[in-house]
Amino acid sequence: MYHPSIMVSISKAQDVPKSADHWNRKLRKVKGIKDELDFVGTFVLSILIWITYIICKIKKNHIRSQYSNIRVMNEGNTIMKLYHAAASPYARKTRVTLREANISELVEEVEVAPWTDPEGYRDITPLGKVPALERDDGHNLFQSSIICEYFASLNPAINLYPNEGEIRWKNLRLIGAGDGIMDASVGVRVENLFHEEPTQSHKFIQRQEVTVTKSLDLLESNTDELEGPVSAGQIAVACALAYRDFRFSEIEWRSDRPKLSQWFGSFCERASMQDTDPE
């Protein structure tokens, strides 16, 4: 005895004309080939994905071995943009730091003229100044000191910000002096640029010149602090002195400060300084 449902299917099978059965078999055969092709296609695709993966891995390891000391690789977006102007001492400080930290390959340097307010630049930095560092994650950095510290953090093997005891404060004091000379000098430059002679504030200009003179004197009496391995402090001071020569060459500073002058002369021989010389 068959179950009634089986009997129904048997009777249906017997009713199917032969030609339909033939086409059904053909269809199954074609479907089999299609399934097989799908399998081969998937297989070929997986092989291609694996090859791409292996190539990426080899490339990544190659870069890693080049920068084995770099702590933060900005995984996946290694190229950042550093906006700068050749004449800016602040921007130069970041460019020298970039080179001294030996991470130039991670950063593309883009020249801008901040005073012309280039379109879109305020989206990169709300300050509208140079330098500014554009990062792919949108968390851009501005203010030269912060950018310098960030660059240094990418390669801690080169200790641009020594952290041990008094050496730390010596370094930060040099940064303070270098940045202070830059602020005073750029302030005078801006006053000269934006105001005609009769409307310039002589009081302001004189005050800035006192700041520069006193800071240079302090550096002259503490040149021992400028000795030792390259540091962020040395970079800041060197870029500030270089800016004095670049924009205020008529104000002689060397004759009374032979030690500072000698130190500066030898620091300027570094490739990082030569490479970023605006002249």
Ligand SMILES: N[C@@H](CCC(=O)N[C@@H](CS)C(=O)NCC(=O)O)C(=O)O
């Ligand atoms: N404190 C800022 C100063 C930067 C700065 O003043 N840059 C000047 C060029 S030397 C600038 O871009 N000025 C344009 C402006 O003030 O709008 C820093 O350390 O980055």
